[in-house]
Amino acid sequence: xxxxxxxxxxxxxxxxxxxxxxxxxxxxxxxxxxxxxxxxxxxxxxxxxxxxxxxxxxxxxxxxxxxxxxxxxxxxxxxxxxxxxxxxxxxxxxxxxxxxxxxxxxxxxxxxxx
Amino acid sequence: xxxxxxxxxxxxxxxxxxxxxxxxxxxxxxxxxxxxxxxxxxxxxxxxxxxxxxxxxxxxxxxxxxxxxxxxxxxxxxxxxxxxxxxxxxxxxxxxxxxxxxxxxxxxxx
Numbered sequence: 250x251x252x253x254x255x256x257x258x259x260x261x262x263x264x265x266x267x268x269x270x271x272x273x274x275x276x277x278x279x280x281x282x283x284x285x286x287x288x289x290x291x292x293x294x295x296x297x298x299x300x301x302x303x304x305x306x307x308x309x310x311x312x313x314x315x316x317x318x319x320x321x322x323x324x325x326x327x328x329x330x331x332x333x334x335x336x337x338x339x340x341x342x343x344x345x346x347x348x349x350x351x352x353x354x355x356x357x358x359x360x361x362x363x
Numbered sequence: 364x365x366x367x368x369x370x371x372x373x374x375x376x377x378x379x380x381x382x383x384x385x386x387x388x389x390x391x392x393x394x395x396x397x398x399x400x401x402x403x404x405x406x407x408x409x410x411x412x413x414x415x416x417x418x419x420x421x422x423x424x425x426x427x428x429x430x431x432x433x434x435x436x437x438x439x440x441x442x443x444x445x446x447x448x449x450x451x452x453x454x455x456x457x458x459x460x461x462x463x464x465x466x467x468x469x470x471x472x473x
Contacts, residue, residue: 281460283461295462300460348411348421349460350411351396351406
């Protein structure tokens with residue numbers, strides 16, 4: 250079945266550091282890919298999405314490019330802030346069966362020190 | 364912005380008891396979902412619904428029932444709560460391919 254793999258379970262950075270969180274997926278066809286962010290005590294909220302090869306999604310300084318060749322959708326930010334501390338989830342939308350369900354990676358906890 | 368609310372926000376239940384988690388959305392979305400979040404597993408789909416009075420099984424439906432009495436409301440029911448059902452539960456609704464999540468319900472089964 251479809252799956253999403255996030256390489257990093259936890260990332261610790263200092264403010265103004267460069268962030269990369271790796272996301273690779275396995276799916277047939279062209280799933281829509283998502284990055285969600287979850288702050289403590291809240292539900293996941295959409296950061297951005299991309300639906301086709303080479304499409305770049307971006308929001309709040311974060312960005313990721315859909316790469317079908319490498320089946321990747323890595324999250325990057327040039328300069329992180331303490332307020333970016335949260336859990337980040339990569340997800341794909343199941344395009345089979347028309348359920349629209351999301352398949353999530355295990356999440357990456359980002360801790361940014363001031 | 365989609366509005367999805369959940370109640371209660373937290374609950375302590377006894378093993379073998381019945382638990383009902385409620386979800387309400389105000390944006391007329393057709394699809395609604397229940398996910399479970401556990402450390403080491405991310406979020407996993409329990410049940411979903413695409414129309415009132417109809418529910419479908421997700422990936423981990425065992426031990427859970429769902430009810431969609433109206434387009435706005437979607438409940439998750441644990442008839443006989445077990446220790447293994449301790450988790451955080453999220454409801455979501457979907458429009459245009461994007462899901463919008465509620466704030467979650469933290470359930471502790473003792």
